[in-house]
Amino acid sequence: xxxxxxxxxxxxxxxxxxxxxxxxxxxxxxxxxxxxxxxxxxxxxxxxxxxxxxxxxxxxxxxxxxxxxxxxxxxxxxxxxxxxxxxxxxxxxxxxxxxxxxxxxxxxxxxxxxxxxxxxxxxxxxxxxxxxxxxxxxxxxxxxxxxxxxxxxxxxxxxxxxxxxxxxxxxxxxxxxxxxxxxxxxxxxxxxxxxxxxxxxxxxxxxxxxxxxxxxxxxxxxxxxxxxxxxxxxxxxxxxxxxxxxxxxxxxxxxxxxxxxxxxxxxxxxxxxxxxxxxxxxxxxxxxxxxxxxxxxxxxxxxxxxxxxxxxxxxxxxxxxxxxxxxxxxxxxxxxxxxxxxxxxxxxxxxxxxxxxxxxxxxxxxxxxxxxxxxxxxxxxxxxxxxxxxxxxxxxxxxxxxxxxxxxxxxxxxxxxxxxxxxxxxxxxxxxxxxxxxxxxxxxxxxxxxxxxxxxxxxxxxxxxxxxxxxxxxxxxxxxxxxxxxxxxxxxxxxxxxxxxxxxxxxxxxxxxxxxxxxxxxxxxxxxxxxxxxxxxxxxxxxxxxxxxxxxxxxxxxxxxxxxxxxxxxxxxxxxxxxxxxxxxxxxxxxxxxxxxxxxxxxxxxxxxxxxxxxxxxxxxxxxxxxxxxxxxxxxxxxxxxxxxxxxxxxxxxxxxxxxxxxxxxxxxxxxxxxxxxxxxxxxxxxxxxxxxxxxxxxxxxxxxxxxxxxxxxxxxxxxxxxxxxxxxxxxxxxxxxxxxxxxxxxxxxxxxxxxxxxxxxxxxxxxxxxxxxxxxxxxxxxxxxxxxxxxxxxxxxxxxxxxxxxxxxxxxx
Numbered sequence: 029x030x031x032x033x034x035x036x037x038x039x040x041x042x043x044x045x046x047x048x049x050x051x052x053x054x055x056x057x058x059x060x061x062x063x064x065x066x067x068x069x070x071x072x073x074x075x076x077x078x079x080x081x082x083x084x085x086x087x088x089x090x091x092x093x094x095x096x097x098x099x100x101x102x103x104x105x106x107x108x109x110x111x112x113x114x115x116x117x118x119x120x121x122x123x124x125x126x127x128x129x130x131x132x133x134x135x136x137x138x139x140x141x142x143x144x145x146x147x148x149x150x151x152x153x154x155x156x157x158x159x160x161x162x163x164x165x166x167x168x169x170x171x172x173x174x175x176x177x178x179x180x181x182x183x184x185x186x187x188x189x190x191x192x193x194x195x196x197x198x199x200x201x202x203x204x205x206x207x208x209x210x211x212x213x214x215x216x217x218x219x220x221x222x223x224x225x226x227x228x229x230x231x232x233x234x235x236x237x238x239x240x241x242x243x244x245x246x247x248x249x250x251x252x253x254x255x256x257x258x259x260x261x262x263x264x265x266x267x268x269x270x271x272x273x274x275x276x277x278x279x280x281x282x283x284x285x286x287x288x289x290x291x292x293x294x295x296x297x298x299x300x301x302x303x304x305x306x307x308x309x310x311x312x313x314x315x316x317x318x319x320x321x322x323x324x325x326x327x328x329x330x331x332x333x334x335x336x337x338x339x340x341x342x343x344x345x346x347x348x349x350x351x352x353x354x355x356x357x358x359x360x361x362x363x364x365x366x367x368x369x370x371x372x373x374x375x376x377x378x379x380x381x382x383x384x385x386x387x388x389x390x391x392x393x394x395x396x397x398x399x400x401x402x403x404x405x406x407x408x409x410x411x412x413x414x415x416x417x418x419x420x421x422x423x424x425x426x427x428x429x430x431x432x433x434x435x436x437x438x439x440x441x442x443x444x445x446x447x448x449x450x451x452x453x454x455x456x457x458x459x460x461x462x463x464x465x466x467x468x469x470x471x472x473x474x475x476x477x478x479x480x481x482x483x484x485x486x487x488x489x490x491x492x493x494x495x496x497x498x499x500x501x502x503x504x505x506x507x508x509x510x511x512x513x514x515x516x517x518x519x520x521x522x523x524x525x526x527x528x529x530x531x532x533x534x535x536x537x538x539x540x541x542x543x544x545x546x547x548x549x550x551x552x553x554x555x556x557x558x559x560x561x562x563x564x565x566x567x568x569x570x571x572x573x574x575x576x577x578x579x580x581x582x583x584x585x586x587x588x589x590x591x592x593x594x595x596x597x598x599x600x601x602x603x604x605x606x607x608x609x610x611x612x613x614x615x616x617x618x619x620x621x622x623x624x625x626x627x628x629x630x631x632x633x634x635x636x637x638x639x640x641x642x643x644x645x646x647x648x649x650x651x652x653x654x655x656x657x658x659x660x661x662x663x664x665x666x667x668x669x670x671x672x673x674x675x676x677x678x679x680x681x682x683x684x685x686x687x688x689x690x691x692x693x694x695x696x697x698x699x700x701x702x703x704x705x706x707x708x709x710x711x712x713x714x715x716x717x718x719x720x721x722x723x724x725x726x727x728x729x730x731x732x733x734x735x736x737x738x739x740x741x742x743x744x745x746x747x748x749x750x751x752x753x754x755x756x757x758x759x760x761x762x763x764x765x766x767x768x769x770x771x772x773x774x775x776x777x778x779x780x781x782x783x784x785x786x787x788x789x790x791x792x793x794x795x796x797x798x799x800x801x802x803x804x805x806x807x808x809x810x811x812x813x814x815x816x817x818x819x820x821x822x823x824x825x826x827x828x829x830x831x832x833x834x835x836x837x838x839x840x841x842x
């Protein structure tokens with residue numbers, strides 16, 4: 029290739045050779061663009077396409093967009109083409125992990141850069157790590173369709189690192205580039221033709237207010253401050269630039285203890301022998317105490333702390349269960365000795381608070397040193413003769429530092445090279461910008477904004493995950509108000525447990541508040557604290573009471589339980605095997621008075637009808653309308669074997685009923701008298717859950733499958749008349765569903781007496797069965813009210829947002 033020509037290639041073969049001049053310019057920026065803007069004339073149309081490329085200084089520069097061509101005359105064509113360096117190829121590859129583009133990933137800079145390299149090599153081979161920081165503290169990133177290029181900027185910004193992409197080799201370290209032994213001064217033969225000073229669009233201040241994170245702080249910290257704060261602002265260079273206030277927040281700096289697991293008891297129990305305080309004595313913030321793993325197989329995951337044993341320094345934590353059923357920890361991913369962790373959601377001791385304030389001060393000093401003067405940049409026109417004589421062609425590289433001196437501009441220091449440009453025909457004709465601060469191009473600013481938006485998105489995801497955790501606690505009745513330190517007030521004492529008696533003899537009694545499982549023993553007597561689960565007298569969290577012997581004087585009201593082998597129910601007693609029952613009814617209201625039933629088998633209803641084997645029923649029940657299909661007023665009913673009504677005698681009305689198909693045999697000498705008003709009546713009594721959609725709404729559901737589908741026999745099935753989604757714009761709806769067919773509801777006394785809505789309720793005219801959104805809506809609203817009450821009273825969230833309530837309702841639904 030001649031000095032004034034470039035060869036355009038495709039798959040290694042040259043497809044066009046064009047003459048270039050000073051209008052074809054190379055441009056490179058620190059942590060930014062790397063491209064060649066080519067402008068040239070040809071005498072014919074070139075067969076160019078995307079991915080065609082040129083080689084410059086041993087590196088590949090490719091066409092990424094459609095080429096621009098302008099016809100000047102019949103035989104002249106003007107091309108303006110941008111050839112992009114390999115760093116732009118990173119935009120073409122998405123960050124993926126396990127086949128997913130939306131995922132969370134926790135790792136060190138080396139691990140994250142390795143992830144990017146793997147993704148890049150899956151599409152374009154040859155990518156490699158040239159250099160990488162050895163920072164060991166991992167960070168968690170939430171990727172959602174980002175390119176490898178965008179991710180690289182986000183990773184560097186999070187870890188406060190710099191990067192350099194040289195061909196397909198990526199460096200990610202505390203500082204890239206070197207300090208070159210290059211001195212440029214203003215004046216003939218000294219390197220600079222022209223130099224100027226310009227402001228950089230980046231704020232500075234001389235009075236800095238520094239803040240830390242908002243976790244693990246005590247109540248009324250610094251009079252109500254919600255995050256780590258300092259006694260006074262830090263001043264720097266006030267004498268030079270006056271007082272200009274600024275603020276900076278170091279969100280990840282809060283009172284915390286990052287330590288190492290020294291032993292593991294099980295998947296859910298770890299030990300830290302160096303833990304220097306009792307977690308049980310510390311106040312717990314809203315949301316509960318959590319352990320967050322910073323390394324190992326559980327890195328980036330946080331778990332609710334379920335208990336702490338101060339004598340063994342054992343931390344017991346719960347599980348994370350995803351909607352798919354996947355759980356952590358598990359046999360594959362669990363804590364191991366040497367894993368690092370920290371604690372959140374717990375008010376740390378004062379020594380940790382003070383240490384955090386000192387770390388914020390150290391970070392603030394470092395920040396102020398870099399941002400307490402007006403940042404400036406110096407555009408430079410460099411003498412090409414000086415470049416040639418000093419042998420500096422190709423040695424002035426963005427990211428490196430060079431010495432720049434100009435008395436008139438007041439600069440005499442090593443400054444970072446921010447950008448350079450020169451025509452390919454004359455690489456010694458360099459124009460550049462040096463600065464005392466890193467400048468971001470518009471493209472890089474956009475990437476940083478995308479990263480900030482990613483942080484906000486991650487916060488939204490965290491809210492949703494917290495809502496899911498709250499919903500799990502509600503559904504599992506595992507509401508925890510744990511580790512409260514002892515508080516003595518005028519009317520109450522709050523603590524973990526009270527124990528009275530002689531612990532050495534094991535003869536004690538107590539009240540326990542340190543556990544919160546459904547079978548946790550709350551009150552006990554006759555054993556030590558350790559053996560309370562086997563105490564001769566104990567009362568559990570779920571209300572169960574155990575006593576080896578009991579003498580009860582007074583009234584016993586039992587709606588459930590057992591007497592001998594009979595289970596207590598709302599309507600009587602049933603034995604363990606469910607094949608015998610005794611049902612006794614007392615007057616409830618003016619419609620339902622007395623019913624007695626004895627039987628072998630399981631009764632269908634409280635009159636004893638429909639037993640599997642045999643039953644005797646004696647009734648005295650008033651019917652709402654006196655119709656003959658109501659239970660007998662005073663009578664005897666006997667059922668045998670087939671579960672049907674075999675024989676019934678209505679003493680008041682003189683009716684005798686036999687099972688369908690029964691024969692009446694009159695012995696010789698007996699008389700049978702039939703009145704003239706004798707009338708055979710057959711009526712089939714409708715059972716709600718056997719009613720069909722086609723029966724109720726024949727026009728709406730004329731054919732199968734809905735016509736013959738029962739309306740209330742499948743609680744987990746959406747009703748036929750209910751919307752199933754999705755919407756016309758493909759959103760998944762509905763969010764939640766609630767029962768809406770044959771729901772027992774109150775009945776207004778103002779409606780007509782024969783209005784039974786979906787179905788009457790024989791036991792009381794004050795109720796009937798209803799359906800539709802009139803029933804589903806109040807059930808859903810009541811569920812939201814209970815969730816809101818839980819969040820306010822148990823989780824201490826003063827004003828739960830609608831988004832949190834909605835997320836908890838959806839995540840907690842069956």
